[in-house]
Amino acid sequence: MTKRPIARTYRATARNLGLLARRLQAGELVAVPTETVYGLAANAFDAAACRKIFRAKGRPTTDPLIVHIHSLRQLALVCRPNAAALTLAREFWPGPLTLVLPKTPAVPGIVTAGKSSVAVRMPRHPAFRRLLALAGVPVAAPSANPFGYVSPTTARHVVDNLGDKIGYILDGGPAQIGLESTIVDLRDPRKPRLLRPGAVSKKDLERSLHRAVTLQPARTGGALAARAQIAPGLLPRHYSPRTPVVLHAQIKRTIPAGEAFVFIRRPQGRQASNVFWLDPRGELRGAARRLFATLRQLDRQGFAKIHVELAGGEGISAAINDRLRRAANR
Numbered sequence: 001m002t003k004r005p006i007a008r009t010y011r012a013t014a015r016n017l018g019l020l021a022r023r024l025q026a027g028e029l030v031a032v033p034t035e036t037v038y039g040l041a042a043n044a045f046d047a048a049a050c051r052k053i054f055r056a057k058g059r060p061t062t063d064p065l066i067v068h069i070h071s072l073r074q075l076a077l078v079c080r081p082n083a084a085a086l087t088l089a090r091e092f093w094p095g096p097l098t099l100v101l102p103k104t105p106a107v108p109g110i111v112t113a114g115k116s117s118v119a120v121r122m123p124r125h126p127a128f129r130r131l132l133a134l135a136g137v138p139v140a141a142p143s144a145n146p147f148g149y150v151s152p153t154t155a156r157h158v159v160d161n162l163g164d165k166i167g168y169i170l171d172g173g174p175a176q177i178g179l180e181s182t183i184v185d186l187r188d189p190r191k192p193r194l195l196r197p198g199a200v201s202k203k204d205l206e207r208s209l210h211r212a213v214t215l216q217p218a219r220t221g222g223a224l225a226a227r228a229q230i231a232p233g234l235l236p237r238h239y240s241p242r243t244p245v246v247l248h249a250q251i252k253r254t255i256p257a258g259e260a261f262v263f264i265r266r267p268q269g270r271q272a273s274n275v276f277w278l279d280p281r282g283e284l285r286g287a288a289r290r291l292f293a294t295l296r297q298l299d300r301q302g303f304a305k306i307h308v309e310l311a312g313g314e315g316i317s318a319a320i321n322d323r324l325r326r327a328a329n330r
């Protein structure tokens with residue numbers, strides 16, 4: 001049977017935002033732009049609506065969702081914040097930071113995979129913020145990709161992946177950051193743990209909290225990780241294109257045809273139809289922004305392998321390399 005597209009893409013006009021807010025209130029799914037990646041949203045207080053997210057993505061219900069709030073007023077509706085959480089919220093929200101905190105009874109178990117904690121973030125994409133204000137409820141939203149595949153950074157990516165499964169997509173243009181949010185576990189405010197690196201770096205967090213942030217130890221994968229995991233985004237096959245990805249500290253070898261080579265910056269003197277770069281000058285924010293779209297594009301082109309050079313330096317390179325390692329791990 002051929003897949004029948006049902007999704008309609010909406011620009012962020014006042015009329016469309018009103019319509020989409022009512023769809024959310026009625027328990028339907030709406031794909032939304034955020035500054036990190038596109039999300040697949042449902043009313044976070046509506047368990048039946050949130051269950052649809054798992055069905056559309058093919059996501060196991062053991063993998064909890066992130067709840068997105070419009071303002072600090074909504075924070076206490078979904079979690080019990082501590083002083084450390086408020087410090088980070090004041091500095092980095094609205095923005096690409098997710099906090100894991102004890103949940104309130106109002107958040108249904110389907111959202112948190114039955115856990116007593118909930119992941120919360122206040123996004124900064126203006127169109128999504130207007131939608132959140134109009135909907136008047138927090139919305140649960142994982143990235144809008146089929147489980148295990150590369151996250152979407154444009155409305156087109158969402159249509160390509162989920163166009164036959166969902167009805168509504170808000171188009172807010174290409175994602176500005178391009179990598180998923182930083183996730184910090186703050187259940188114990190004295191022992192903050194970085195569960196997923198993102199645009200807010202470990203150093204940013206430590207400077208703001210005035211204490212050390214520990215990196216969640218790498219998982220070994222498989223059934224054991226699935227059982228023991230705290231952030232299932234750490235599953236080894238997350239973010240993988242179908243084409244095998246091979247990582248290099250530095251691409252030095254000669255470039256055979258039929259395999260793609262992706263550099264962080266435009267390489268001198270190696271131009272060929274199978275040579276690509278993420279940012280002309282090797283600017284890391286630009287590289288992060290284009291990483292997922294590039295992996296998707298190369299995945300469609302039928303290369304036998306995708307070779308990628310790891311990012312050097314500080315800050316967002318940790319997040320770029322984290323996603324590359326997961327893309328390579330299959």
Ligand code: TXA
Nearest residue numbers: 036039064065117118119142143180181230231232233
């Ligand atoms: O940037 C983002 O965070 C995007 C946009 C849409 O906001 N969302 C996103 O969601 O990346 P998702 O579902 O693809 O990744 C959320 C991660 C998962 O790895 C999940 O396991 C983790 O957050 N998570 C959710 N609730 C958690 C909890 N209570 N404790 C620990 N990890 C949690």
Ligand code: MG
Nearest residue numbers: 142143151233
């Ligand atoms: Mg995801």
